[in-house]
Amino acid sequence: MINLSIAIITYNEERDIRRCLESVQKVADEIVVVDSYSTDKTKEICEEFEVNFIEHEFEGYIGQKNYVMAQTNYQYVMSIDADEALSEKLIESIQYIKKHWDGEAYYVNRLNNYCGQWINFSGWSPDRKIRLIDKDKGMWKGVNPHDRFELSSGVKPKMLRGPLLHYPYYTIEEHQKKVEHFSTLAAEAMFANGKRSNILRAIVSAGFKLFRNYIIKAGFWDGYYGWVICTLSAKETYLKYKKLGELNKT
Numbered sequence: 001m002i003n004l005s006i007a008i009i010t011y012n013e014e015r016d017i018r019r020c021l022e023s024v025q026k027v028a029d030e031i032v033v034v035d036s037y038s039t040d041k042t043k044e045i046c047e048e049f050e051v052n053f054i055e056h057e058f059e060g061y062i063g064q065k066n067y068v069m070a071q072t073n074y075q076y077v078m079s080i081d082a083d084e085a086l087s088e089k090l091i092e093s094i095q096y097i098k099k100h101w102d103g104e105a106y107y108v109n110r111l112n113n114y115c116g117q118w119i120n121f122s123g124w125s126p127d128r129k130i131r132l133i134d135k136d137k138g139m140w141k142g143v144n145p146h147d148r149f150e151l152s153s154g155v156k157p158k159m160l161r162g163p164l165l166h167y168p169y170y171t172i173e174e175h176q177k178k179v180e181h182f183s184t185l186a187a188e189a190m191f192a193n194g195k196r197s198n199i200l201r202a203i204v205s206a207g208f209k210l211f212r213n214y215i216i217k218a219g220f221w222d223g224y225y226g227w228v229i230c231t232l233s234a235k236e237t238y239l240k241y242k243k244l245g246e247l248n249k250t
Contacts, residue, residue, distance in 0.1 A: 026091050036055075062147045145185045
């Protein structure tokens with residue numbers, strides 16, 4: 001039977017972190033939380049659990065996730081965000097895998113909750129993420145703020161049963177604020193990588209994003225919130241390329 005580390009990064013997560021920590025209790029042999037100096041009750045809540053709580057300056061989502069993995073003591077790691085929680089079925093799957101480990105990495109299917117409604121389409125489902133890993137088999141990469149775990153060459157991940165429950169937005173206003181924030185981070189990251197854009201690219205990319213998520217990805221089946229998600233996702237794409245174009249000019 002393997003030992004499993006749970007790796008979490010936090011910043012002002014008092015709303016969600018308790019649910020996250022409670023959900024991993026049945027599978028964790030160690031919980032490591034790397035916090036970017038939260039100003040709310042995140043630290044107090046974490047201290048109610050058996051957690052190795054480390055304060056560390058924020059390095060960006062990718063850098064921070066690689067850092068927390070480096071702080072874990074066990075070879076096998078479950079990476080989970082503070083606004084996520086393990087479902088009962090996923091807990092059972094992880095418990096089984098701990099006793100019968102036969103892979104190098106495992107996908108989970110993330111089920112997203114938007115303003116109290118589970119989203120089944122809109123480009124948000126299926127939402128497969130590599131989260132259970134042998135930490136020598138890859139590392140976190142991507143373009144901030146959109147991180148992904150990139151596996152080493154030749155590693156073939158398997159799939160775990162049971163959803164990873166994700167609670168990203170409780171209100172539409174909260175989503176709108178994140179669109180502004182994430183589009184700025186993405187534009188800055190692309191600019192740093194030498195990418196270029198203009199207003200035409202911003203419009204075309206946003207239009208395609210809306211068409212893909214609402215029509216091809218059947219966002220209309222998610223009703224009103226499906227339309228909101230698809231339009232805000234398109235807006236984020238538009239702003240990302242628009243802000244990149246503005247950075248190119250300066």
